[in-house]
């Protein structure tokens with residue numbers, strides 16, 4: 001006979017009697033709590049009602065949206081704002097099917113979301129039958145969308161599987177995990193000790209090799225113009241304060257990747273967007289050492305090789321702070337790889353440089369002044385339109401100009417997002433949008449998930465295009481249910497504007513009927529908001545938008561502001577000239593040229 005483990009219910013580990021008994025669903029919650037997770041997103045069913053009751057009793061935020069896809073997106077935003085993994089559950093069959101789009105999202109956005117998918121008891125799955133209700137063999141369908149997939153076949157696997165999920169989703173490049181949770185295990189009891197701390201079962205925030213830290217420090221000391229290139233992971237690991245200390249010690253400017261557009265508190269002034277501010281061009285050209293932190297060095301920064309990087313000091317040295325060893329050198333050669341968690345590596349580098357602080361770069365104040373002037377000049381542009389409707393640039397300036405300083409900024413849309421890269425007037429410390437996957441409809445679920453993670457304390461400004469907003473409009477009910485401090489400003493051109501522009505650019509202006517991309521002129525987002533119990537506002541005059549945003553925040557009521565914008569301007573104008581920096585945006589799609 002073989003001596004395989006016996007799959008009995010209450011014996012983890014087999015020979016320990018801890019004197020306590022805990023059901024599988026509650027053990028799952030305990031294991032997540034050890035990682036600082038205290039929210040669950042999803043629509044419950046018989047597999048999950050016990051888990052939901054226990055979660056509520058344990059003080060979790062239990063958030064039920066109106067679509068499983070939205071649940072996954074909310075969980076993703078929760079992970080970004082909490083600096084931890086997140087938990088998304090979904091009912092067997094259709095629920096998991098609808099959530100699956102968000103798995104791909106999380107995979108491309110590098111977000112550690114753990115999906116718990118309900119399933120029929122395994123006996124049902126293994127029978128040779130057809131016509132089973134709410135059933136599909138799930139795991140194989142999702143395997144390629146996640147970093148790890150598994151099934152809790154036996155109750156006593158709960159710890160090993162959940163811990164491996166927590167291990168994998170946070171190792172290397174973070175990403176999603178799928179765990180099947182069949183109904184035959186959920187009520188079984190486990191005899192297990194309290195959850196272990198993360199350090200006991202996974203590598204927590206590993207540091208980099210000390211020789212390589214010393215080598216990086218020498219490069220920085222010898223540099224003329226070192227810079228920090230800061231990506232999205234700095235925000236997601238909540239490590240801004242550490243990067244701030246390093247930037248100040250190095251006296252250097254900070255460039256944001258397009259995925260990492262949150263400003264670190266305290267160094268907002270010296271931070272410039274790559275590609276969308278002229279001083280950024282000069283800084284790239286002048287840089288002779290780049291410290292890349294928490295960025296994939298992806299297409300939007302031209303892999304650190306093409307476009308702006310091809311100017312000036314092209315033999316600049318690269319130091320890469322990166323958790324995933326496999327990422328090193330993939331997109332461009334790296335001089336000093338610092339493989340480790342940026343939460344540990346940035347302080348290591350700081351310590352190595354502490355006794356040789358650099359004086360501020362002689363051009364830093366000029367760059368700051370020039371960028372301030374760029375933003376002021378934008379405010380003074382001529383925003384008149386033929387239709388009299390609001391210019392998209394004006395919409396961005398007014399809306400973001402009224403953003404409270406501590407607001408979380410969520411973005412969604414096509415053309416309006418492109419306008420935002422250039423016209424943004426605020427320096428938000430948290431920005432949530434879907435940069436890598438480019439998925440429309442993420443905005444409202446992201447705004448909800450981010451606000452839930454924040455405990456509803458900070459104001460949330462959600463700027464969105466109209467088609468994007470409509471994807472998950474039902475989630476306004478969640479905003480109302482939790483009374484989230486959110487102001488939503490919708491730019492309404494009654495069209496999938498960016499695709500209208502594509503027709504025009506492809507066929508010429510007026511040369512195509514532009515099928516499929518224009519929609520009803522009768523939709524009123526402010527009235528929809530009112531029907532959800534929220535405050536609705538309708539603002540036609542560009543000069544009134546800022547005041548409306550301020551009033552909406554002051555009212556304490558979640559608000560949707562409907563702003564009709566000029567479709568011609570939004571789509572790119574008659575000569576395709578209006579979309580700011582459109583040619584620069586198109587350089588992202590290099591199709592093998594980089």
Ligand SMILES: Cc1ncc(C[n+]2csc(CCOP(=O)(O)OP(=O)(O)O)c2C)c(N)n1
Pocket residue numbers: 412413414415416417438439440441465466467468469493495496497498499570
């Ligand atoms: C889920 C998804 N579907 C389709 C697209 C392609 N797409 C990019 S922008 C865009 C139009 C967006 O329209 P809207 O949200 O109204 O923004 P506008 O361009 O009008 O400001 C489309 C269809 C996408 N990125 N994601």
Ligand SMILES: [Mg+2]
Pocket residue numbers: 465466467491492493494495496497
């Ligand atoms: Mg639109």
